[in-house]
Amino acid sequence: MTDEPLSGSAAGIRVRIAPSPTGPLHVGTARTALFNYLFARHLGGTFILRLEDTDVARSSIAYEKDILDGLHWLGLSWDEGPDVAGGPDRGPYGPYRQMQRLDRYRAAADQLLAQDRAYPCFCSPEELEADRKAAEAVREAPRYVGRCASLGQAERSARAAEGRRPVIRFRVGEGIVAFDDLVRGRVEIDTANLGGDFVILRADGTPLYHFTVVVDDAAMRISHVIRGEDHLSNTPKHILLFGALGEPAPRFAHLPLILNPDRSKMSKRKSQTAVSDYQEQGFVPEAFVNFLALLGWSPGTEDEIMPLSEIEERFELERVQKGGAVFDRERLEWMNGQWIRRLEAEELIERLRPFLEAELQAGRIDRMPDDEDLRPLVPVIQERLPTLGTIGELIGFLFVDDLAVEPSLLVPKRWDAATTREALTAVRAVVSGLGTVSFEADELEPPIRALAEERGWKAGDLFMAIRVAATGRTAAPPLFDTLVALGPARTLDRLDAAIAALATVGPTPGE
């Protein structure tokens, strides 16, 4: 096997992401897709999407849709393969769904069978299970014992006559398989540690992963296989198959794994692994992709916030980390905030709409805000959204008909109910005196500050009481912008409601 050094040209650079539609798009798959995409785009190569759907029992069109939608959402465009779930695919090496390529695996298996590089195995699941148990008992690595490796034609016929349907196993043989991994350097593995001859075709004739991946990578002229480190130990199997099939092996690059906080391989049990979950929570794709790119790769400078286009320009496999990386959600949220703050106002409004609709659906707001409602709010919300999904708790109170306010919250820490009631009553008078025309932040603040001064109240305390009355919360966007957004009528209504609520808080001293 001769490895051509990587020339600067794009000639022949073909990489692929090959997800299996047996679950929603996984963060790890997304990261692998991203790195393949970056590698291809940086070098002007071709990025291919292939669906590995041979596990029919677990595959579904719903997952296929989730995966394709997720990759599109992240902005990772591909040059060959299907674009929509269940839809047609494009590219000169199709079909790109493995279940539509069964004849090719069958043909490849026949070729190996004809050359005796593979053979039918009639061992029953029970026999295999017993072998496994036996190996375990003597504390040895489980491996296929080779019971059917040297069956003669007569014996095969006899077993077939018993009604046994054979699987097809590939002969692993002896020797050392070595390859130069683009991120790990030279890796050598003795074939004795591969677990024996492995199955390439099930008894029902459908092919298994290790086989399909090689047949397809060869057929699709894949030049570089960039995938998770969990495949490193399996790579010799693939190299052996390429050789047996008479095909040149691609170059390999094994990426570090994305980890749970406890440093085990990221899993659904311990982490949120579905990309769609992050989308639903209001992470923006710019941030998600930026974050993923920095999990295992760094530009070598202190730049962190980078758009995909810049990452494409700067990406190099040589700068990929070897050690696994913990998925740090806090850092993701920070990065998401960075990207939200960089959004144009109209763009932010656009992206917020589905989240506001969700609030409406859930009954947490009574009216869907329109662009006119939102536009003036952008400056105050933009720097307060860690995720788009928090929009409801941030400004939901503006679009609620009857605000439920916890009466005890109305009373500032240093005040009692009576003072609060008195203060809000005074504020009400000021506000109603201003009228509709002057209802702007600049007009509201001075008289209310003056009121505080005149009565000897700390402005902060007074503002807090008003804030809770108007929003139901102690933490909210800037008070006067909030009141303006609420409008004079509803501001007065809420002050009235708060004043009334305070009457029920308890006996007020001095009355």
Place this chain on the structure above:
RNA sequence: GCCCCCAUCGUCUAGAGGCCUAGGACGCCACCCUUUCAAGGUGGAGAUCAGGGGUUCGAAUCCCCUUGGGGGCACCA
């Protein structure tokens, strides 16, 4: 159990023999700004570079061992 891979602040990382009394970012803690919450600014705590041997005038950087962690060993992908 066997094989393979990995190892710099809690986390993501910079570092490719002297520029390192190890830099940045997240998180954390102060302070500033400030009507709350954020955002932003400034500063701080935080890594004897897993440990031990080498090599070298000199090692976070090279080699070996140990330890630790992870991954793989299916008629899953």
